[in-house]
Amino acid sequence: DTAVSQTPKYLVTQMGNDKSIKCEQNLGHDTMYWYKQDSKKFLKIMFSYNNKELIINETVPNRFSPKSPDKAHLNLHINSLELGDSAVYFCASSQDAAQPQHFGDGTRLSIL
Amino acid sequence: GNSVTQMEGPVTLSEEAFLTINCTYTATGYPSLFWYVQYPGEGLQLLLKATKADDKGSNKGFEATYRKETTSFHLEKGSVQVSDSAVYFCALSLPSGGYNKLIFGAGTRLAVHP
Secondary structure, X not given: OOOEEEEOOEEEEOOOOOEEEEEEEOOOOOEEEEEEEOOOOOEEEEEEEEOOEEEEEOXXXXXXXXXXXXXXXXXXXEOOOOHHHOEXXXXXXXXXXXXXXXXXXXXXXXXX | OOEEEEOOOOEEEEOXXXXXXOEEEEOOOOOEEEEEEEOOOOOEEEEEEEOOOOOEEEEOOEEEEOEOOOXXXXXXXXXXXXXXXXXXXXXXXXXXXXXXXXXXXXXXXXXXXX
């Protein structure tokens, strides 16, 4: 009965590859988010969707493309992976954009 | 711009010691303020929140008071336990383009020893 679940938990791949991370929430929330946490634990928002529509898009390279097939899912696709993409990526959701956010357990992406 | 500044860690304490983790913010407007906690290998969990000046958020023995005059939201606990060892994030939420955006501090690692 996990509220916000991400897959995979760990992802190890080589530079230049394309990979996807999936996120699903069963809380009935309307808003979902992707965050990047670097090696120093600094956490920064990347994207936010409300009812499948993009509402926040921080300065993120266009190699990162979020996709929301329905309001319970927000997937993150990354093209041409680079060493600097190594981080932990967190998905989150909230009832609406003003409510506290619920986080998944993270996906640790390591680029070789 | 809008930002959150937390005291640098790690903070190392003995069990039953008093905890303070400082947090100050800079914001245009009137933000809501939050403390999130991240246990090893897990995502962030909301610990407490305050939505207006002088509000006190509290949960699990932790508390923080929204101080508009000092733009602060310091986290306190009277007696820490080993199980409180985690990274603590202070955050603010402000409207951005009609929606609220969460801005985090850099996190403060707390290590509690028996």
